[in-house]
Amino acid sequence: MKLHILGCHSATPRSVAFPSSQVLEVGNELLLIDAGEGMQIQLRKYKHKFNRIKHIFISHLHGDHFYGLVGYLSTLRLIGREKEVHIYAPAGLKEIILLQFKITQTDINYPLFFHELVNFEPELILETDKFSVTTIPLEHRIYTNGFLVREKPALRKLNIDAVRQYPEIETWAYHNLKRGKDFVRDDGSIIPNSELTLPPPPAKSYAYCSDTAYKPDIVPLIEGVDLLYHEATFLEADKSLAIKTKHSTARQAAQIAQRAGVKQLVLGHFSSRYPDESLFVSEAFEIFDNVDIAGEGKTFVI
């Protein structure tokens, strides 16, 4: 998996600071996560193909996380989209988008599906043969979900040298071997799978947690993920603001990362009050050492 940041700032778009939006590359797909204003500009700028995006996840209905969506969906119509698009978002977004299509007399000519999120418990919202997406209920001023993306384990790899020592294993049997099954001879005797195959590369996982107050409840949900993107709107010096607005500090994000034993932490959703964003990293680093900051155009290989 690869995470590409399109925007990672809070509140209002500026030409050097786009609001929340990112794409996660998993298999051949790009999952679009949040869609702040100007998101489609950033997609073009960083040369992500619109056509690879089928699933769009919106964490919550504050403008800096979705005002770029309606324009993007309109552009898809203009460029002749035919493949379906699925949007996973809190209830309310469908009404907003469809009202704008009605009043602008926009006929969407591709299949568009809204999956309205209303639960306050983690919920499996998408499962393909390559990955699954589960919500992470967050704590913000408005109903909000993070998203946990888990790759499915790939097939085991044939250990071809080992397999060739057994002439009775014909190629038709490879399919089951890759799926972890033992080989059973005609006489009922068994060659264990572990002798014939090698384990696949480990399945990766990614958790997106923005926007949220400090919420230790999420720790068991994101335990051990390979990459955690956690919002850090404020520094600890402004903790009272974080509490008031239900956001997190960089230190709090690091505490979540440390308690969940994640492999890497990326901070984002910075308030524009801080000219020096390296302060977010240095504050988090005191708690958790594998930490980086998001930045427009940055890619994190998971």
Added chain:
Amino acid sequence: MKLHILGCHSATPRSVAFPSSQVLEVGNELLLIDAGEGMQIQLRKYKHKFNRIKHIFISHLHGDHFYGLVGYLSTLRLIGREKEVHIYAPAGLKEIILLQFKITQTDINYPLFFHELVNFEPELILETDKFSVTTIPLEHRIYTNGFLVREKPALRKLNIDAVRQYPEIETWAYHNLKRGKDFVRDDGSIIPNSELTLPPPPAKSYAYCSDTAYKPDIVPLIEGVDLLYHEATFLEADKSLAIKTKHSTARQAAQIAQRAGVKQLVLGHFSSRYPDESLFVSEAFEIFDNVDIAGEGKTFVI
């Protein structure tokens, strides 16, 4: 007056081509005309103070002319706007904006007024002591207005050398002289105003016509304006597309300018199909010679 272009391309925003949006500087005010996605990014980039904008004019409800508005209005709340904001737009925009405020739980803390446009005849929609704004009914796939902004004549200037030759003219009389009145002595005799004052600088006018099919009906409405911004989505080679989509070619825009006897023509709303925008100017130049193309960040002094 000064016209500042924020965006002048059609359809979809790209980092080098923002959709329609511009500000007209008139007196101390900035009139915002259309508000394509990313408009607030452009306002900041070109250092136009949000606080100087009180009146916003939306030509029609296609996304490339208003998708940047809701984010801008949200930003005004964040930055503590107190002064009122007036929006002049086709019926429907109010519903779109208010639904988004409701669902995003945004409490606008400044007075916001919607003036819904529904007429198909020219209509005076704003009059201040400095200027007036009248609609220009256009012909497009959806209900659309252009806007005609006319400065009011400034006060006449005192010809102070002439005034001083008449000791009977005291300073309390200057107010009426600047307004063009003759001076009347106590004995009833008159000193004509023309002896005592100089004419003010000429009042300027600006017409915004986008989006529209070729519509000669507008000629009498915009006759003799100092600057005409007219859409030129296509070149004449693609005239059939212009007819089909109710847009204009550069040549048609020039024909309107020529017939209306405007002083200067600026072309905009270019389709992205043309890599060389100078072709718009050369096509229009065959009909009308004082022609220029719009461009992000360009300023036209009227």
